[in-house]
Amino acid sequence: MCAVRRVGLRAPQQYGPRLRALCAYLVQQQFVPYARVREFFADVFGAALSVGTLVHLVRVGAERLRGVEDEIKARLRQAQVLHHDETGLRVAGAEGARLEWTHVTCTPELTHYARHAARGAAALEAIGILPGYHGTSVHDGWTSYRHYRTCRHALCNAHHLRELTFVEEELRQEWAGALKRLLREMRTAVEQARAAGTTQLQRAPRDDFIARYEALLGEGLAQNPQPPPRGEDGKPRRGRRKQSPVRNLLHRLWTYEHEALRFLDDFAVPFDNNQAERDLRMVKVQQKVSGTFCSDAGADAFCRIRSVCSTWRKQGRSVLDALEAAFAGRALSLQIAP
Numbered sequence: 001m002c003a004v005r006r007v008g009l010r011a012p013q014q015y016g017p018r019l020r021a022l023c024a025y026l027v028q029q030q031f032v033p034y035a036r037v038r039e040f041f042a043d044v045f046g047a048a049l050s051v052g053t054l055v056h057l058v059r060v061g062a063e064r065l066r067g068v069e070d071e072i073k074a075r076l077r078q079a080q081v082l083h084h085d086e087t088g089l090r091v092a093g094a095e096g097a098r099l100e101w102t103h104v105t106c107t108p109e110l111t112h113y114a115r116h117a118a119r120g121a122a123a124l125e126a127i128g129i130l131p132g133y134h135g136t137s138v139h140d141g142w143t144s145y146r147h148y149r150t151c152r153h154a155l156c157n158a159h160h161l162r163e164l165t166f167v168e169e170e171l172r173q174e175w176a177g178a179l180k181r182l183l184r185e186m187r188t189a190v191e192q193a194r195a196a197g198t199t200q201l202q203r204a205p206r207d208d209f210i211a212r213y214e215a216l217l218g219e220g221l222a223q224n225p226q227p228p229p230r231g232e233d234g235k236p237r238r239g240r241r242k243q244s245p246v247r248n249l250l251h252r253l254w255t256y257e258h259e260a261l262r263f264l265d266d267f268a269v270p271f272d273n274n275q276a277e278r279d280l281r282m283v284k285v286q287q288k289v290s291g292t293f294c295s296d297a298g299a300d301a302f303c304r305i306r307s308v309c310s311t312w313r314k315q316g317r318s319v320l321d322a323l324e325a326a327f328a329g330r331a332l333s334l335q336i337a338p
Contacts, residue, residue, distance in 0.1 A: 156273035
């Protein structure tokens with residue numbers, strides 16, 4: 001099926017949908033550099049594809065997946081819980097490589113990647129999934145996510161555990177270790193209650209968890225007071241007093257307690273944002289392999305094709321078959337319910 005077709009040619013060479021799909025699959029799913037993909041096709045199939053042809057095939061494939069991307073975004077807007085995260089992305093320009101951002105919005109069944117020059121609200125508006133969303137958005141506390149008021153928010157406690165580990169081990173503050181153990185105890189209680197078929201914790205243990213949580217934060221605040229209102233010279237400090245990283249962590253856990261502990265009252269909300277972090281990991285792998293995208297169009301093609309590849313993998317479907325269908329002009333549709 002992957003052999004070069006030589007019957008009814010309208011150009012010097014013409015390639016079937018399976019071979020074109022394999023090209024996009026190797027570049028975007030397996031992160032094989034274009035030059036090595038070219039060698040592969042020459043050695044295995046005797047197909048003398050230029051790097052330019054391979055780049056063109058990838059972009060054609062991305063364009064044919066536009067409708068599937070729109071469907072993924074529509075389903076994400078209807079999801080009960082969304083995960084969000086972002087990571088740096090380098091794209092070549094006239095003045096050298098510039099830093100842009102890959103934004104991921106995902107669930108256990110769906111993935112959407114998008115490239116944007118901005119990290120914050122401008123990117124989220126352009127992507128168009130969070131505006132008007134009414135479910136629960138799980139993230140790491142980046143301010144731009146909290147800008148959206150139509151949805152509820154939940155903070156990633158994996159981040160909190162890592163920060164508390166630093167405070168416990170490097171700063172030797174015992175309250176941080178106790179709070180780590182408490183958060184893990186809460187997670188275990190929720191998992192056991194869910195396994196037992198219940199949808200919420202009993203009132204007494206739930207209230208006990210909250211009381212212990214707030215007491216430990218009180219200990220932390222007592223050990224990490226705000227900077228004094230006056231400097232060493234005795235003069236009043238101007239502007240907002242800068243707080244230590246520990247104080248910032250305590251402020252977040254106290255001010256946004258309901259977001260940090262959302263998982264305790266809503267079993268549909270996970271303890272952490274690991275889903276988004278796992279989905280972004282492949283973007284970091286691509287950057288390590290290829291370094292920099294040569295153009296905006298190449299970065300956008302990567303995001304769209306990866307969105308479909310990741311979604312199809314999550315649904316237990318063949319990525320290569322999906323790409324072949326796209327190149328053959330056959331319609332693709334998601335299998336999960338809205």
